[in-house]
Amino acid sequence: MSVYITTSEAAYYEGISERGIRKRIEKGLYQSRVDVDGAVKRHLVLLDSLSEKARQEYFREQLAQKQLKEPVVSVATDEQDVLGKLVRKYGERGKELLEEVVFRESIAKMVISIRASKEKGKTARINELAKSIGLSPATIRRWADRYIEYGQDGLIHNKVLESLFTPKSYRSFHPLAQDYLRVVYLDPSKPTVEQAYEALLKIAKEKGWKVGSYHTAWRIIQDIPEEDLIYFREGRKAWEQLCMPRALREDPEYLNEVFEIDHTQMNFFINVGGKPVRPWLTYVVEVKSRCVVGWCISLQANAETIGLALRHAILPKPDSPIYGLPKYVIVDNGKDFRSRRIAGKNPKFGEELHAPHLLGLFGRLEIMPRHCRAYNGAGKGRVERSFRTTTEQFYRDYIGWCGANPKERPENLNEKKLCEEGKLVDFYQCVEDFKAFVDAYNREARDMFGGKSSLDVYMESKRWKEEVPSERLFDMWLLPGEARKVHNIGVRFQNRVYENVQALSGHVREEISILYDPNDLSQIYAYTMDGDYIGTLPLKEYRAYITEDEETFKHVAKQKARRTDVKKRMDEMVDRLKEEGVTKPRKMMASGDNGSKTKVVMMHRDERVAKDLEAARKANPVTKAKSLHDEYVQRRSEEALKKMKLS
Known part of the structure; x- marks a missing residue:
């Protein structure tokens, strides 16, 4: 299909004036046609008759416009963003390579459209297109084939594509020397590139490895993935925070379905008995609304403070609409949360699995605990975020603020002096101030809720369970x-x-x-x-060893009352049987063959055993073996009798 452009466009691409274009049309240098639109006539120039430079400029501009209209899309390859990787790796050069890909894509589409048309002369038209852009027909046909098979990624130059996915090879370094350099640099002691290179030179001399220049060593280290650098040089904790894949979790469907509980030491000092002390805070956060539903400030965090914070969260409060039992609680693996008082203890042999003394607070409240992985703050992100907000909005305003670590500690802080001067607040004032802060925190508008506060969301949501234990029963369950x-x-x-x-x-x-x-x-x-x-x-x-008669009478009365209770339980059972027409059986008696009563002789167990042994001895008499002494006496006696007879 022939392409015609206006004389002004032709002048722009040729780099001459529009009058010059008209003169060339009159001389027959350009093929043209006259387009009539009502009373307006204008000359249109055939694109193929322009110079090669003008045609290429035209195609480049058309492709640039298409690039704005049609965003670059990646294809299904092992690397999901090949073009993006091209730009990231080569920078400005990558953008130029991307423009080249877009240009090839437009040519490939033209070739594909020519192939799909039913007009004659397809080969001639493809040859004309190739000639207009200064390339061979085989090249643009290959572009079309690769575009059909691989999409845009197939139009990247082969050498560029290989450079994206083929690891760099440093021929001046032995492969093992490269590995040794990387291993030394990734040591947790964080050596410099120069130190790692010097260590490589020493070992390379012993092993006979080929080692290049320091600048090449620097480039080898620059190619180490940033994720590896963070893990081995900064540590696992930094890697988990910055690089480890994270899961997205939906909020619970119902209110109070999930609580998150944790401890933290508050970042300021208070006056406790004339001494500066950093108190501890136990937080309970409702996951759906992000409300702080319970808290406890103490001088030492333990299982008792967990129970008190949970008590504050669950039981109704006179000045707050927040209450309710949770279905799950998310806690960490600290010994406080796995203690017998909170999590319960394992039964001994023969003990009931659900005996009250074996159940901890969670078991008595029928709460299912979920323990996070150790040292994983993201596992309970709601309460950790609340801790950070508390640090930013409450701690820093307090006199005696010391920061969360030595780097944040104020340089001129002297907590002992502040305590002696009476400038530090006491424990009870700290509790009152924190109560006001929590109330304001729950009423603060949040963007994530569309301008609503956590308390608004809490009030609008439906609780998963309305029943709560009585205050007395809850206090007993804390024991x-x-x-x-x-x-x-x-x-x-x-x-x-x-x-x-x-x-x-x-x-x-x-x-x-x-x-x-x-x-x-x-x-x-x-x-x-x-x-x-x-x-x-x-x-x-x-009682005293010798008591008054009155006390003795009272004690005997208790004994009689206990005996009466025992008889009463039997009488109640017999009465129930009588109501059903069942009488109490008589005493069991044995009868003989003729129906007469047989006398029953009761013997003690020892008597019965002795009688059985005597009967067994009579039935099976055993001759007692003679001892050597008896045999000797018998023999001498017989000899003496013989002598007496002979005499």
């Missing part, structure tokens, strides 16, 4: 537990005896679970192994 056996005097625990006659009735000589407060051992709480609450057992008082 540690043990397994103990009920004796006739009560329950022994830590050299003390606890008893509640009515509550323990029916549980004597049974094993139960107890919960106790280490700070108040005046009473313990008893549960069955199935988790049913028995009652509170107060500390049993010791």
